[in-house]
Amino acid sequence: MSITLISKEGAQFLVSKPVADRIGVVRDCAYGADFWLGYAVATDDSMGITLANVTSSILSKILVWCEHYKDMEPLVDGDSNMEFPEWDMAYIGHDMNQILFVLEAADYLHIPGLLLLACKGIADVLDGRNPRGICDLLGIVMDFSHRQEVDMDKENGYWRWFLHPT
Amino acid sequence: MKLNDLPPELLQLIIAFLSPASTLAVALTSRVLFEITIEHLWEAPRMLGLVTVGDRADPRLFRGREGRCGWVGRKVRRAVGLERGEEKQRVPLVVLRARRFEFYASFVRSLSLDETQGDTLSLEVVNKPLQLVGLSSLPIALPRLHELSVHASRASFLKSACSLPWSLCPSLSRIKISVQQAPRVQDNEDPWPSALKDTLAHLPRLDELELIRHHWRGGEDALFDLLSTRFGATLRNLTVLGLDFDMRVLEQPLPALQELNLMLDTDAHVPAVLSMHALRKLHLHPITRMDGSQAVLAALDAPELGKVGLAVGFLSALDPLPDEIDSASPDPLHALLSLLARRWPHLVSFFLHISGTHHPAFQSEAAASWPLSRLRPLLTLSQLKEIHLVTPAQLPLGDADVASLAEAWPEVRVLHLRGGVVERAAGWRALSVLAQLPNLQELALPIILRTPSSPLALISASGVDTLSMGQGDVAFPDHSSSGLRALFPKLKTLQFDTRPGNSHADEIQRAGRLMRLRIALGSEPEKNRGERREMKVVNPWERSEGRIGARESAEVGWPR
Structure with a gap:
């Protein structure tokens, strides 16, 4: 069938x-x-x-x-x-x-x-790409400024801070 | 087609497969993706990261020009009620940070308060932002919390963690508490045992409890009274490690208990009948004597029991004393196994792991041996699917013995018989019998291959993908590989034990032969299969993970 x-x-x-x-x-x-x-x-x-x-x-x-x-x-x-x-x-x-x-x-x-x-x-x-690389790959127009990107990265990367608490 | 065109539920599915670092990278690309990703990012944060979330970011995020404010910053300012720029100076920075904490806390689904990971201070730190946003306690700030685990060793930390009003979390469905005795604590910081009872009484429910201490010195009955009356309906997993634990407290009903871990040595505190109708898994940790385990197994009334594990500290616990060998005294190993086989004939999984050789050390170097005659009660358990026997004793299992094992356990999936090897060991015939078992996947057995290939040319569809030859040997490594390949077509990993610490010349030669076998198996030309094979060398003695919690048995190490 x-x-x-x-x-x-x-x-x-x-x-x-x-x-x-x-x-x-x-x-x-x-x-x-x-x-x-x-x-x-x-x-x-x-x-x-x-x-x-x-x-x-x-x-x-x-x-x-x-x-x-x-x-x-x-x-x-x-x-x-x-x-x-x-x-x-x-x-x-x-x-x-x-x-x-x-x-x-x-x-x-x-x-x-x-x-x-x-x-x-x-x-x-x-996996393993940075935000710029992902934008290039997907054709996304990045709507964060560099300053904002750094701030967001600092704020949300809590596990990174925990691994290297410097 | 672009990623952004996908519906949000598909994007969430993709993000669930990403590592935290990649998730953050995706989040930083655009506002749409950030909004979807941020929930996943803060699903299970470290407590310290959650509490100090505002502190590490640039404070200018809030005070700078409008263009510099992030998405979260804007959301936070809206929550505070700030609309125009000139009002910014009116609201202090700490309030903005507290709002931000509240925002991130609302995503948390699983929270772990681990004292050893530096969460000690966090509960003191957390109250400040909570007061600022007008919340009375931490649980109210965590509306989506699903799972809570607390790992403590000091009374003050345990008390501050447990006395929070967790019943205010609407979706909390799992609480794990683990209390471990720290090596050095002051007397007023010791959580045992009465303080523990008062502390646990604050919790709304309790699903898993782990209590690890060196010696129990009374006070168990009050604690188990509480467990039975308050948490009897939810407590599923109980681990009690430590010497001199009074097992009579387990007579109190714990109807939901499914998994039990116990350390016990003598039968002094074992009750006559232990009724646990929901119990499925039992792990016992005897150290030097088996009579406690015998008594528990005899007393236990658990019709659902399917998995039994025994992690024995010393081999001498299972060996008859040398002066008693001639007498008619019962063999502890045989007695234990026959009791097990008689009580639970439908056992699915059995695990027997022995850490050390003898305690106290024997005068003579009499190597213990476990022939099939001592293991014979296990053969009546016809439904076994997983068997782990890890022992430093010798396992003289010849071809005929292995054949009777294969006949007794037709459904076995994991067969681990790890022990010392003697002249009488399994060979090609045993392997060809085991290759006929349909469900077998992992096989570990001391094997000595004396001839180049199997005398029986059988066509096999065996599913074995991991073979451990233990302390075995191979005489003709280059020729044996094709025979092994024919018996086990799906073989991916070949392991052998290199006997750590032994540097005799013949040992090195043996390891060399086994290495050659491994290489010969790996470099076999691939004719029919497209799949890539990986041959790994793993030391099984390092990998055999026993559930030994005791300090005494952990210090023993492997026989050298």
Whole structure:
């Protein structure tokens, strides 16, 4: 059994049931209905499910993740110290722009495992950079003056003061 | 697409993955991100940082030109009611700082008052800003506080921390108190034992209590009276370390207790029946004798108990005395294990850790030995998932013994049998049997590999990723690696014990052989797997973390 997914550009993706099950929205569309209506709407459809907010390139990337996790359970909950498998980290990469799109799409499609992975990917890219570097990376216009930045840094870096109380 | 376009809840999720330093860097980029990030920054501050928050920043932040005021400064000035610039001089700087303290304190979710970390003064310092903003006490300034932990060793600090009206925090759901006897305190600063009772009575609830002192000298019953009547419904975790603790006070009902840590040596103070129906974890710390532990295990009525740990100070506690070996006196180790197996046949996790060898030292260098016949009661615990036996005694477990172990524990996930190695040790056959266990992940066993590879060519899907060979040996390191790889395809870490302090030439050669095995395993060409393997050398004696709290057993160290 397979389901057709249609991206924003109209490209069609034929995916099998275990892969589609990873995508919460598709799962609800295709199989959630039989809970309410008594029959499944899209079990044998030729229409497909349109995902209007996801572009083809991002959808194909997301389907790679779903394909990898079709048999095993991804990490969905845990604290900020949780460690993802190496495959996941290689999959998400370091391209900030792409991760942001994946994050937005994972939120829209309701894929909690991928959502956390994308957050972790962004945090990894941001880690170890100074404010100027983050502004350059993200194209944010810095609206603090240098003086303000120094003051805020002094005020909120309490742990730094605690480590080096000079 | 930009980061700022994301909804705030997604931004908060991202920020939760950042380190404090990176969080601050993100906060300093723009006002939008600052507003989202600052809550996370002040979730669990150090008390000292919270109290002195205004002092370290540039005072010009408040007094300078309008353009220099930060976002917080503006918020603070609005809270004070300052609108125009000329009114600034009217409001003293301390009030502004106090407002700022109030602002940051409203984000705090978890607070730790640790005397050893320099929080001693903070409770005196904190009252000044609180008075200035019109709050009567610290808990009112912490509306989001979720978890409170107090670590104290002096009575005055404990008293000032506990007597605050914590019941005014609406969302406080976890209080941890830890009281540790300091090496040198004046008599009037000693929190034990009656002062402790009066102090704890102020708290609205109590979830975890840790009491560490050298010797108990009476007074426990009043304290446990209070624990049972006031905090019986919430107290989940109790740790009592110290010699001569009167265990009869535990007869009073503690219905919510789930984890219990006890130090005891003799059975002098053990009651006949101990009823704890919610207990799940039990840790005992005997030092030189086992009769106290025996009595507790016999008296305990705990149907839910799944995890038992014993951290024994000296090996001699589990060994029959040398002049009694021939007589019919019971073997303490065998008696303990059979009692355990009889009382809780559904035990999930068992932990036995021995710190030192003999006390007092024997005249002869008679090395203790734990053959399978002494461990046999453990084989009836068929649901064990974690087993840790860390002992300086020798573990003469041959291939047949290991096979019977593997048969007895089909669901085992962590198998740690760390002991001295003798001529009769496990080899290839034992490894190939263990490789058939489906759930096994961590394996530590003294192994001697005398032949280059396994005599049985079995296809294995073993999930073992950590293998510790203990004080084992390998005869043909370069050839054995492929055999190990075939048995344990997911192996990532190979450890061995280098026997610290032993500098014999054969020891150095043995370490060299094991190093070569490790290198041969690491440099294996990767054909089927894309994952990178890391081979680490870790000394397991340093890593075996025992829950020894006693000064006596902590001083012992490992046998040299």
